[in-house]
Amino acid sequence: MRITNNMMTNNTVRNINAAANRLNEAEERVSTEMKISLPSDDPVVATRSIKYRNYVSSIEQYQKNVSDATSWQNVTDDALSSLSDIVTQVRTLTVKAASSTLTSSDEAAIKTEVSQLQQSVVDTMNTTYGGRYIFGGFSTSTAPYALDNIVDTVATTSGTNSYSSANISADSDVTAGSYNVSVAQSGGTYTYTLSDGTNNYTATSTSNTDPVAIKTGSGTVTLTAPTAGFTSGDAFSFNVESDTVVKFKGECLSTVTSAGLSDTEVSSAYSGNTYTTASAQSIKYNVGYNTDVTVNTEGQDVVGSSDSNLFNSMSKLLLALGGDTSYKSYDASTSTVSTGTISSISSVLTDLDTDINRITTAQAALGSKMTYVSTMSDRLASDYTTYTTLLSGNEDVDVSKATIDETSAQAVYDASLSVGAKAVSKTLVDYLA
Amino acid sequence: MSSTFVGVAIANRGLTSSQNGLSVTTNNISNVNTTGYSRQTVNQIAIGPAAVYNNSYIGSGSEVTSVTRTSSFRLNQKYWQENSSLSEYDEKSSCLTEIEDVLGTSSTTTDFSTTMDSFYSALSSLSTDPSSSSARAVVQEDGQAVCSYLNDASSRLSQLRDSVNTDVKTNVDQINSYASQIADLNQQITVAASANASTNDLEDSRDLLIDKLSSLADVSVTATTINTQADGSTTSSYSVSIGGATLVSGNTARQLECYTITGSSDNNNGMYGIRWTDTGDAFDPGTTGSLKADLDLRDGSGTAGESKGIPYYTSQLDEFAQTFAEAFNEGIYKDGSSYYSGIASGYGSDGSTGIRFFSYDSLSSSDLMASGTTTAAVYANITAANISLSSDVVDDTAKIATASSANETSNNDVVNDLISICKDSRMFDSGSPEDFYNSIISTLGAETAYATRQDNIQSAMVSYVSDQRSSVSGVSTNEETANLTKYQQAYAASASAITTWKTVLQDTINMVSS
Numbered sequence: 001m002r003i004t005n006n007m008m009t010n011n012t013v014r015n016i017n018a019a020a021n022r023l024n025e026a027e028e029r030v031s032t033e034m035k036i037s038l039p040s041d042d043p044v045v046a047t048r049s050i051k052y053r054n055y056v057s058s059i060e061q062y063q064k065n066v067s068d069a070t071s072w073q074n075v076t077d078d079a080l081s082s083l084s085d086i087v088t089q090v091r092t093l094t095v096k097a098a099s100s101t102l103t104s105s106d107e108a109a110i111k112t113e114v115s116q117l118q119q120s121v122v123d124t125m126n127t128t129y130g131g132r133y134i135f136g137g138f139s140t141s142t143a144p145y146a147l148d149n150i151v152d153t154v155a156t157t158s159g160t161n162s163y164s165s166a167n168i169s170a171d172s173d174v175t176a177g178s179y180n181v182s183v184a185q186s187g188g189t190y191t192y193t194l195s196d197g198t199n200n201y202t203a204t205s206t207s208n209t210d211p212v213a214i215k216t217g218s219g220t221v222t223l224t225a226p227t228a229g230f231t232s233g234d235a236f237s238f239n240v241e242s243d244t245v246v247k248f249k250g251e252c253l254s255t256v257t258s259a260g261l262s263d264t265e266v267s268s269a270y271s272g273n274t275y276t277t278a279s280a281q282s283i284k285y286n287v288g289y290n291t292d293v294t295v296n297t298e299g300q301d302v303v304g305s306s307d308s309n310l311f312n313s314m315s316k317l318l319l320a321l322g323g324d325t326s327y328k329s330y331d332a333s334t335s336t337v338s339t340g341t342i343s344s345i346s347s348v349l350t351d352l353d354t355d356i357n358r359i360t361t362a363q364a365a366l367g368s369k370m371t372y373v374s375t376m377s378d379r380l381a382s383d384y385t386t387y388t389t390l391l392s393g394n395e396d397v398d399v400s401k402a403t404i405d406e407t408s409a410q411a412v413y414d415a416s417l418s419v420g421a422k423a424v425s426k427t428l429v430d431y432l433a
Numbered sequence: 434m435s436s437t438f439v440g441v442a443i444a445n446r447g448l449t450s451s452q453n454g455l456s457v458t459t460n461n462i463s464n465v466n467t468t469g470y471s472r473q474t475v476n477q478i479a480i481g482p483a484a485v486y487n488n489s490y491i492g493s494g495s496e497v498t499s500v501t502r503t504s505s506f507r508l509n510q511k512y513w514q515e516n517s518s519l520s521e522y523d524e525k526s527s528c529l530t531e532i533e534d535v536l537g538t539s540s541t542t543t544d545f546s547t548t549m550d551s552f553y554s555a556l557s558s559l560s561t562d563p564s565s566s567s568a569r570a571v572v573q574e575d576g577q578a579v580c581s582y583l584n585d586a587s588s589r590l591s592q593l594r595d596s597v598n599t600d601v602k603t604n605v606d607q608i609n610s611y612a613s614q615i616a617d618l619n620q621q622i623t624v625a626a627s628a629n630a631s632t633n634d635l636e637d638s639r640d641l642l643i644d645k646l647s648s649l650a651d652v653s654v655t656a657t658t659i660n661t662q663a664d665g666s667t668t669s670s671y672s673v674s675i676g677g678a679t680l681v682s683g684n685t686a687r688q689l690e691c692y693t694i695t696g697s698s699d700n701n702n703g704m705y706g707i708r709w710t711d712t713g714d715a716f717d718p719g720t721t722g723s724l725k726a727d728l729d730l731r732d733g734s735g736t737a738g739e740s741k742g743i744p745y746y747t748s749q750l751d752e753f754a755q756t757f758a759e760a761f762n763e764g765i766y767k768d769g770s771s772y773y774s775g776i777a778s779g780y781g782s783d784g785s786t787g788i789r790f791f792s793y794d795s796l797s798s799s800d801l802m803a804s805g806t807t808t809a810a811v812y813a814n815i816t817a818a819n820i821s822l823s824s825d826v827v828d829d830t831a832k833i834a835t836a837s838s839a840n841e842t843s844n845n846d847v848v849n850d851l852i853s854i855c856k857d858s859r860m861f862d863s864g865s866p867e868d869f870y871n872s873i874i875s876t877l878g879a880e881t882a883y884a885t886r887q888d889n890i891q892s893a894m895v896s897y898v899s900d901q902r903s904s905v906s907g908v909s910t911n912e913e914t915a916n917l918t919k920y921q922q923a924y925a926a927s928a929s930a931i932t933t934w935k936t937v938l939q940d941t942i943n944m945v946s947s
Contacts (some may be wrong), residue, residue, distance in 0.1 A: 004907030007900050014896060038533050040885060043878030047871045050546045054867050057550035059556045138841030141564055283843050286557050288853050298542045367582055428914040
């Protein structure tokens, strides 16, 4: 075969190019520490990398969710512990109050303490995590539990017009007790005087038909005019009966109230409550592919729902400590108000034991959820290690091997240059005289 | 008996022949690096004794009858064939590598799967706290990023397609230009050959043009002998055809023209179509060549036996955008089945419901749903190029539905469903969104790897044939230097022969005069 100059030049250039290409690839592998830079370098490695990277990224997110779930559950756990402490303390006080040696002032002191503890229970049940109320189910933006009063008015009349309870409404802040109202007229101005026996509160109006609001020291009493309108000389007295109730999401939860309240008032406070029929509101965190964990513990699982709950027990205890022997309660299933008796302070202990038991159950349930989350956390950590190792093994180069490859590619490149330089430089012309 | 001066005449012919040899050799040496140059050789014959002198046995020296180029038509044809194939894969591998770049490589941090991962993580974060407006903002941003990625990839693919389309036009213009030049050369060669003039350099030019033409299209060349020299060497006219249709025949060249396609059903409107100017018949680029590669890349939808070109990848992205948007919004998968409720069934933190997350051209949810008569028709409007978030979600992140009923701030039922949807292997025929995307990448990777490998193999083939050609027709300076020495020596020898004859004639003259 004839060998021509162009053949030699072309072959030399081609060989040098090939060596340079290999060197370039080797250098790229060393500098990027990746086996491939484009999917076409190795489509299998490329797609596997995408998959592994996807797994790793998901696992990282699951780990964040798990740690978030853990924090939430820890906060819940703390809340349940302190709740348990509070209820235990209530029980201790109940035992103490049940002993016959107590004076009435001792009982009053215990009553004050119990009503403070009632406030503490409400506060504990309104615990937040990151600004979210943890016992409120899906409603995490508003405090689920609140203390409120049910107020009832009973009227006795004298004067021109007769007044009934329908003409008087007192808001829930008005202190319980007896009140007198008298109406006076001077020219076109009507003056309404409300007396609680110690202080007088007045309001004026130019109309005797419009409703009148009188502010007392504690709240506001609103009077509605009788059919004939307020008339000068009208006077009447009324009693405000009040009892503390606990509301859950704006609806009355504790169904035990003072026997002094009218059945109508009690019934109207409870009728139409819907939360008892609401379905479970589990907040689920995604901690694995199609794996959820419920992070929240719902309030009704801790303090009970309308038929039997901690607040009923505490109300009953407070009534007993106040010397009451009967109470009114509302039965949601029959929508009726019934009157029950409190035989002794110690009878409340049975109720409290049920409540303590419920809290313990909630703690146990939470404990098993926490164990599950902790297991998930361990598994995710081990998955993370597995997949990052696989990812690395799939796409990362062995640096020492890559370096050796690079050095050998360098040597081949040097050799091809030096051989090439010799091959193309000489022709017969060099040797002719 | 022979003439007195016969020796001088013979020596003179020797000098002329050697001088011709030296000139041809020098010409070869000076063209050692000329592209397309075929080495030329001197054809020299011995002249017999003059017939009129029937008693003469001595020859009359040498004579140069022709200077011929050394070239192999067979090797040329082989080269044209391989070169055509090489330029096809060259074009394909470089364009596919560009597509790889568009769809993201595995070693960068901004590829599509990373974008999807972020979106997924954002949803997961939102599910842990649906009341957080910052988590909502992140979902909105990452959702936007998914849309932007698809928009950007689609628009870059469409730009790439436009530039390939421009290449088609350029290639056609070049084919026209080469065809005219080849026809002109055929004409000149025919004229020169009939006058017994040298056609060597004209033929070199013609071969070189066909070399260039062969990289554009799959040419087939037929040689027709137009002149046979006394020494048996022939001169030919070339007929060139592409895809079975004649491009050049003798001194006539047919021309191609590009026209803008309109009314096409397969998304080729606005692209260049190619047809023969004289007959108006559609042009067939044959099976290889860069023009064929460009057409494949520009039009290959990957269906009905077509290769996977840019439209294939665009349609894959479109399918992804449509299916993912429909699944995310409505919970309806590619096959029409539904396992989870989409975002439209949920409630935002402001109590709104029926709000779609993905839309197109920033339409609001209601405009989106009004854009078609059926759900399928609505989502058929979405493409990778126009997918966007719905304007409701862009304006107010509170409208991102997370809850399964109104006014429950921490109800994350719907967002948990969305998370399941994003990873559901039933969404596409080929699996989860990630699997679908992965299958695009692996198809692309395999196609590119194939084109690159073919490119390398073809490159080696072309080098081999090129070496073969060079071996036959290339100039070797060693050989030429040896020839130079040979002709120089022959020249010197003929010159001494003249000196000898001069002495002989001198002696003869002296003999007479003395």
